[in-house]
Amino acid sequence: MTPDFRLDRTLSASELEDVLRQVGSERYHIRHPFHRLMVEGRLTRGQMQAWALNRYCYQAAIPRKDAIILSRIEDRSLRLVWRERILDHDGDGASPGGIERWMRLATGLGLDAAIVASQRLALPATRFSVGAYLTFVEKRTLLEAIASSLTEMFSPQVIGERVAAILQRYPYIDEDTLGYFTPRLTQAPRDVDVALAHVREHARSIETQQLVVDALIAKCEILWTMLDALHFSYVEPGHVPPGAFVPEAAS
Numbered sequence: 001m002t003p004d005f006r007l008d009r010t011l012s013a014s015e016l017e018d019v020l021r022q023v024g025s026e027r028y029h030i031r032h033p034f035h036r037l038m039v040e041g042r043l044t045r046g047q048m049q050a051w052a053l054n055r056y057c058y059q060a061a062i063p064r065k066d067a068i069i070l071s072r073i074e075d076r077s078l079r080l081v082w083r084e085r086i087l088d089h090d091g092d093g094a095s096p097g098g099i100e101r102w103m104r105l106a107t108g109l110g111l112d113a114a115i116v117a118s119q120r121l122a123l124p125a126t127r128f129s130v131g132a133y134l135t136f137v138e139k140r141t142l143l144e145a146i147a148s149s150l151t152e153m154f155s156p157q158v159i160g161e162r163v164a165a166i167l168q169r170y171p172y173i174d175e176d177t178l179g180y181f182t183p184r185l186t187q188a189p190r191d192v193d194v195a196l197a198h199v200r201e202h203a204r205s206i207e208t209q210q211l212v213v214d215a216l217i218a219k220c221e222i223l224w225t226m227l228d229a230l231h232f233s234y235v236e237p238g239h240v241p242p243g244a245f246v247p248e249a250a251s
């Protein structure tokens with residue numbers, strides 16, 4: 001496999017899955033320096049707040065992204081399972097969804113809920129990355145849109161590492177504050193089963209397989225870019241763009 005994942009022949013479904021896993025192992029944000037600092041316990045409270053405030057924008061966009069995908073699915077049985085994702089994030093009016101649970105994380109870190117929800121203090125690059133994800137699923141083929149969700153193949157690993165490290169190394173954050181992540185450990189594999197089965201079934205030519213691989217790469221780049229922006233603004237060199245969140249001194 002070339003370093004930029006150019007395919008030179010049509011793959012079997014399981015070979016394609018292997019390539020997708022290889023993309024994740026090389027390009028998923030688990031390798032990003034900002035994530036590494038987090039799990040090493042080396043982020044300040046202010047940097048953790050910046051992460052939670054910015055990641056809220058991503059969380060808030062996920063059900064809108066899935067609604068776009070839903071609107072493009074012609075197969076009723078696939079629509080039925082895909083709509084679960086929207087409930088996971090929006091809730092059903094009775095039990096809270098992911099957006100509310102993420103807000104609990106943000107407020108548990110000391111952020112003001114109204115400020116987080118307004119998204120006004122998010123980094124420009126966060127907004128642009130989230131916008132790129134929405135545009136991607138709208139403009140590309142349905143196959144690419146579905147494939148772009150496959151970063152979730154790798155999310156249980158990044159979540160497991162993050163939660164264990166935070167509980168061990170950040171004494172002011174407790175299990176309750178991290179409640180967002182627990183359901184994701186079962187929701188993500190269920191989502192992946194559906195998306196991966198679709199991709200394995202529908203990407204049978206070298207051209208469609210390349211589209212799928214490139215969609216996953218593009219999604220890894222979206223996640224990576226968000227952490228790049230956090231790193232540049234809040235770690236090194238520490239240039240916060242005008243108008244973006246500024247942690248309180250000493251936090």
Ligand SMILES: O=C(O)c1cc(C(=O)O)c2c(n1)C(=O)C(=O)c1cc(C(=O)O)[nH]c1-2
Pocket residue numbers: 062098148149150151152154155158159184223
């Ligand atoms: O914690 C993470 O690092 C992480 C990563 C990802 C991902 O890989 O896209 C998702 C999530 N979390 C997540 O919580 C989530 O709900 C989610 C939905 C999606 C998606 O693309 O549909 N990715 C992710």
